Amino acid sequence: MTYADPPLRHSSWLPPLRFLQRYPHFLEVAYDLTHNMLKPFRRWLKRGGAVERVFIPLEAVSKGVIFDCRMCGQCVLHSTGMTCPQTCPKNLRNGPCGGVRANGHCEVIPEIKCVWAEAWDRSKRMPAYGKEILQLNPPTNRSLRGTSAWINDFTGDGKKTPMGWGLDSKP
Ligand code: SF4
Secondary structure, X not given: OOOOOOOOOOOOOOOOOHHHHHOHHHHHXXXXXXXXXXXXXXXXXXXXXXXXXXXXXXXXXHHHHHHOOOOOOOOOHHHOOOOOHXXXXXXXXXXXXXXXXXXOEXXXXXOOEOHHHHHHHHHOOOOOOHHHHHOOOOOOOHHHOXXXXXXXXXXOHHHXXXXXXXXXXXO
């Protein structure tokens, strides 16, 4: 099952909890706690199973209101300053484009701060995972779009890249 066409914006009936992104250390602790809580249940965390049917809407809503999640299925939030790279209008996964304005705002949407400028600032306030922002992220595997990144994290699917991309798959 996939969340075939995730909305670009969070559900309007829920109050956005974006302010939590101002506390990236709190979020990285919450990430670790959630991950450790799910570990004992990993045998049930499979793609296409009943658990995924529950997780997909749960993930879409919870991460939607906090991170404006676009359900890419390969979550790298803890490596990107708890700032979703898919919210970059150019979907850049490895840092800003060359068009960041002098005031640090986005080239495409001048009203917003560059997603990657936010990510960089926030990563400096993440003692556990902040340094991961310096690592190279592979391009997203579009076939995972709309699936549960939580489950893909445990199955290892979230770390695989499409054939030919060269990081952990053989051409
Ligand atoms: S990186 Fe992917 S899964 Fe994580 S918040 Fe962004 S769109 Fe959602």
